[in-house]
Amino acid sequence: MFAHVRPALAMMLVMSLITGVAYPLVVAGIGQAAFASQANGSLIHDSTGQVIGSTLIAQPFTGSEWFHPRPSAGDFATVSSSASNLAASNPALVKRISGSLGKEQGSGPEPLALVMTSGSGLDPHLPPDAARYQIAQIAHARGMPAAELEKLVDEHTERSLIGPSVVNVLQLNLALNEHTP
Amino acid sequence: MSTTDGLLIVLFLALFLAPAPLLGRFFYRVLEGERTWLTPVLRPLERVSYRLGGIDSRQEQRWQQYALALLMFNLVGLLALFLMLLLQAYLPLNPQQLPGLEWTLALNTAISFVTNTNWQAYSGEGTLSYFSQMVGLGVQNFVSAATGIAVLVALSRGLSRRSAEALGNFWVDLTRATLYILLPLSLVLAVLLIWQGVPQTFSAYIDAQTVQGGTQALPLGPAASQIAIKQLGTNGGGFFGANSAHPFENPTALSNLLEMVSLLLIPAALVFTFGHYVKDLRQSRAILACMLGLLLIGIGVSLWAEWQNNPALASLAVEQGASLEGKESRFGITASVLWSVATTAASNGSVNAMHDSLSPLSGLVALFNMMLGEVVFGGVGAGLYGMLLNVLIAVFLAGLMVGRTPEYLGKKLEAREVRLLVVTLLVMPLGVLVLGALAVSVPGPALAISNPGPHGFSQLLYAYTSATANNGSAFGGFGANMPFHNLMQGLAMLLGRYGYILPVLAIAGSLAAKRTVPQGPNSFPTHGPLFVTLLTLTILLVGGLTFLPTLALGPMADQLTLFGGH
Numbered sequence: 001m002f003a004h005v006r007p008a009l010a011m012m013l014v015m016s017l018i019t020g021v022a023y024p025l026v027v028a029g030i031g032q033a034a035f036a037s038q039a040n041g042s043l044i045h046d047s048t049g050q051v052i053g054s055t056l057i058a059q060p061f062t063g064s065e066w067f068h069p070r071p072s073a074g075d076f077a078t079v080s081s082s083a084s085n086l087a088a089s090n091p092a093l094v095k096r097i098s099g100s101l102g103k104e105q106g107s108g109p110e111p112l113a114l115v116m117t118s119g120s121g122l123d124p125h126l127p128p129d130a131a132r133y134q135i136a137q138i139a140h141a142r143g144m145p146a147a148e149l150e151k152l153v154d155e156h157t158e159r160s161l162i163g164p165s166v167v168n169v170l171q172l173n174l175a176l177n178e179h180t181p
Numbered sequence: 182m183s184t185t186d187g188l189l190i191v192l193f194l195a196l197f198l199a200p201a202p203l204l205g206r207f208f209y210r211v212l213e214g215e216r217t218w219l220t221p222v223l224r225p226l227e228r229v230s231y232r233l234g235g236i237d238s239r240q241e242q243r244w245q246q247y248a249l250a251l252l253m254f255n256l257v258g259l260l261a262l263f264l265m266l267l268l269q270a271y272l273p274l275n276p277q278q279l280p281g282l283e284w285t286l287a288l289n290t291a292i293s294f295v296t297n298t299n300w301q302a303y304s305g306e307g308t309l310s311y312f313s314q315m316v317g318l319g320v321q322n323f324v325s326a327a328t329g330i331a332v333l334v335a336l337s338r339g340l341s342r343r344s345a346e347a348l349g350n351f352w353v354d355l356t357r358a359t360l361y362i363l364l365p366l367s368l369v370l371a372v373l374l375i376w377q378g379v380p381q382t383f384s385a386y387i388d389a390q391t392v393q394g395g396t397q398a399l400p401l402g403p404a405a406s407q408i409a410i411k412q413l414g415t416n417g418g419g420f421f422g423a424n425s426a427h428p429f430e431n432p433t434a435l436s437n438l439l440e441m442v443s444l445l446l447i448p449a450a451l452v453f454t455f456g457h458y459v460k461d462l463r464q465s466r467a468i469l470a471c472m473l474g475l476l477l478i479g480i481g482v483s484l485w486a487e488w489q490n491n492p493a494l495a496s497l498a499v500e501q502g503a504s505l506e507g508k509e510s511r512f513g514i515t516a517s518v519l520w521s522v523a524t525t526a527a528s529n530g531s532v533n534a535m536h537d538s539l540s541p542l543s544g545l546v547a548l549f550n551m552m553l554g555e556v557v558f559g560g561v562g563a564g565l566y567g568m569l570l571n572v573l574i575a576v577f578l579a580g581l582m583v584g585r586t587p588e589y590l591g592k593k594l595e596a597r598e599v600r601l602l603v604v605t606l607l608v609m610p611l612g613v614l615v616l617g618a619l620a621v622s623v624p625g626p627a628l629a630i631s632n633p634g635p636h637g638f639s640q641l642l643y644a645y646t647s648a649t650a651n652n653g654s655a656f657g658g659f660g661a662n663m664p665f666h667n668l669m670q671g672l673a674m675l676l677g678r679y680g681y682i683l684p685v686l687a688i689a690g691s692l693a694a695k696r697t698v699p700q701g702p703n704s705f706p707t708h709g710p711l712f713v714t715l716l717t718l719t720i721l722l723v724g725g726l727t728f729l730p731t732l733a734l735g736p737m738a739d740q741l742t743l744f745g746g747h
Contacts, residue, residue, distance in 0.1 A: 163434025
């Protein structure tokens, strides 16, 4: 039994140095050299250099002149974010969804992405349909033609061969702001 | 479902299956100390490790010594991690000045990572310093996976050696598995993940001034290095609380595919490593066929269930389609389902969608995968030694049917081995049924349940199944961070880990000592479709029937009330 104490302690130490210290440092070195923007959190800066967010993390947007992201169970808290964890059979899910209906003014049934909370609570994307559903109300609020908003959504739609098409809401809103501040 | 979904499924299967034969052969060679292209770089590190530990790498151990070395190493790891979490406030790399953990949570977390379970009763970004993540959890991510590989290698040697006393050297197997298998793959994956957007920095959290004038703290950290090994080592403990649903942990559809493939890459390759040990790759193909069959059944059922509309929403003025509650837009339905099946098949336990909000049948598939004892690919090393136990049981049953002494690969199974096999059969029922029953019987623990009706029972059942199977995923609404569950789940995790490892090593030792009987015309062949069918049925009967009543009370009742009531 005691014969194993020294190797156990020594191996724990060596493994900690290799996998717990050297490995993350090497990865950080490569990451910072090759993909600095991503490695630092895909930050977006304004003209003064102030960080205004990350392209990967949803921001809350209120008011009908903005595109709204997926609803967040944790109200967009980032430390720590949370999900609803409501079961499909939980009456509270039906109640919450029916209570939130009508917040977005669109035509036809409301897309599920706008009434169902995301897994992370910080989903930066919307399916393109869910973004288009909001166009009429934004066009009205900003007094801009719906066709231009359609074009903007189209330009910001990221298509993937192996996943659903999505629109990044923060980037879309930043583009919208540049278009008609 | 669209062509995108089809392409994703095909790519997912192809990317983890296609490299398996070559990778498996490579693993065999490095584990046996053969020279490869990595040797010049890693051999010096290996030598230094042995010298510091006073280890003679040519000295082999009997199964008792092998087991003692393993237990001592895991005990040292457990204590080190427990203390690190308790004393986090006094350790470096803690830019958010997070306090130490409450002791039951620290103990639960330490057990969780040492046993390769990675159950998380906390949220990383709000609870753990960068030091605790890297030097605490990250290290256990590597060595707990390497421990699993070591046990598998010992069992493989037990089956392939003749009249031998020793099973190899635990320290050597541990070191080689870590350095030559886990480390290089993690390095590659970590860099790919950064490219896709996963952070790797030591800077403090950044306060952003949002577009509408609010402030938003952006949690950062050395995430990519940790996420790479958490996927490859079937660990599953997220850097962030939302695990791989978090956009920093899994930013794109491509990162999602890479992480999903990594879940199964090593477990699939190890099936071939085993074939090289026993010098019969037909055995590998038979075992792989059984695993793949069970995986595909799970994927099929779960996809079908998850693409159904929720009937409870039929009367509302919303789009009628598959549920997006708890799912991320960039993954959609199919990638969320594939992940939920793969992560529970592989004993990984990371999630990219909230399992609590899955349809009842998809939740059932996830539960059932774990209840089978994590043998459908399963944990790194652990999945295959669990599967080999099922192979031995299937061989034993076949032997009973034809009235011959059962044998596998020329090794006769006798009373001692069968007794040890029965011990392993008791592990899952003990952890899930006995501890689960205790948790619903005494007042208090059930307060952790957050959903009403049968689903509430599913939440508790899922928690104890996940802990005992060393999976680590959860129905996340379950408020697990209370002393009762922290301690009981800790017990379940220890039981589920060492309740297999010790009997497996004992079986390995006793098989190694036997002579190998030449395969004759009357031997029952353990490859080919007949054996694959027998093995699959054995797994379903032994694993499945034990838990059928609990599945009826939980997810099945949930499904019937949801779909029958509307």
